Amino acid sequence: MGNSPEDDSQSDVPSVDDGPSVGETLRKARIEAGLSIEAVSAATRVRAPIVQGIEQDDYSRCGGDVYARGHIRTLARAAGIDPKPLIERFDAERGGAPAPTPATPLFEAERIRRAEPRRPNWTAAMVAAIVVVIGFVGFTLANGNDDKGGHEAAEGSTPQTSKPVTKPGHDKPGGTRPTPTESAIAAAPRDKVTVVVEAADGRSWIAARDHNGRTLFDGMLKQGQTKTFQDKEKIGLILGDAGAIDLVVNGKPVDDEFRPGQVERLSYTKGDPAAG
Structure with a gap:
């Protein structure tokens, strides 16, 4: 049946x-x-x-x-x-997804447009022109200030072929981690703060922000991946699993005692890597 x-x-x-x-x-x-x-x-x-x-x-x-x-x-x-x-x-x-709002029928929208012709909106045109002029002046002034004071960089990730830091308590049997090369240390400009974050001992969620609080990165860093961040004043970090992370700040390895699963909030400025 x-x-x-x-x-x-x-x-x-x-x-x-x-x-x-x-x-x-x-x-x-x-x-x-x-x-x-x-x-x-x-x-x-x-x-x-x-x-x-x-x-x-x-x-x-x-x-x-x-x-x-x-x-x-x-x-x-x-x-x-x-x-x-x-x-x-x-x-x-919950009984299914919410029903979408039906769109206005095409013929009815066309009838409305024909019944009431629109006149030019000169007020809106004047406001748009003023906004364009103000934006152009602001852009010109901002470019002039950047030429005098330097250019701020907020970099994303850059691959590295060697692990930049040796962290106490995380050495693997059969050898030790190589320290950062001289070229990597020399690549860190002295007029900016440069932070290299590596997920050396496992994956970890991280967030990085510049001195204005703008988000540079917010996501998962898999084991072996590296992210590099730069700012002219300060880099703020949140490490979801600080024990899995190695840090190099302004070309210098940061020795820490972070434990696996420990959440850490850090900030670094120019000069010696001292966490705030």
Whole structure:
């Protein structure tokens, strides 16, 4: 006996009881990434109680399903996993994704345009012209100041073939790490602060900001990867797993006693590498 159409339509609906829940998946991914709830909160600007609630599948603190979806995407990206399957499961548990707002029919929009011809907006044109003039003057003055005071650089990652620092307590059997070459030390300009971050002993989430608070990098650094940051005044760092990170500041290795899983907030300026 064949199945009825109703049975076929119901079999196409995915069961929300299969596999771990959204919160369990996010919690497992965060732990595997070596991140604490506090580190994820600092990286995503999602408050720690909300992060903890979502990992327990409690969305009451999110302020609604729209905000909950945004938090799920943010937490999934911070833990290094694809947010799309989690959003689909969340929508299935909540009765499906919200219906899109229907667009205005084309013929009706065309009728409105023909019924009421638009006149030139001279006020808007004048305002636009003034904005263009002000922008051109500001750009000219900014270029003049840069020529006199130097050019600020906020660099991304640059590959290195050798590990730049030997950290106490992390030596591997069978040899020690090479120290930075003389050319790498000489490459650090004295009129700027240069910070080299290497995930030498495992992957770690890191965030780097310049002296204005502008984000230079915010993401996961896999083992063996290196990022280099430059600023004319200060570089601020947040290390999700400081024990896995080696630092070279202004061409000099930084000796530290960071433990695995330890979250550290650091800042460096020009000269000797002294963490603030």
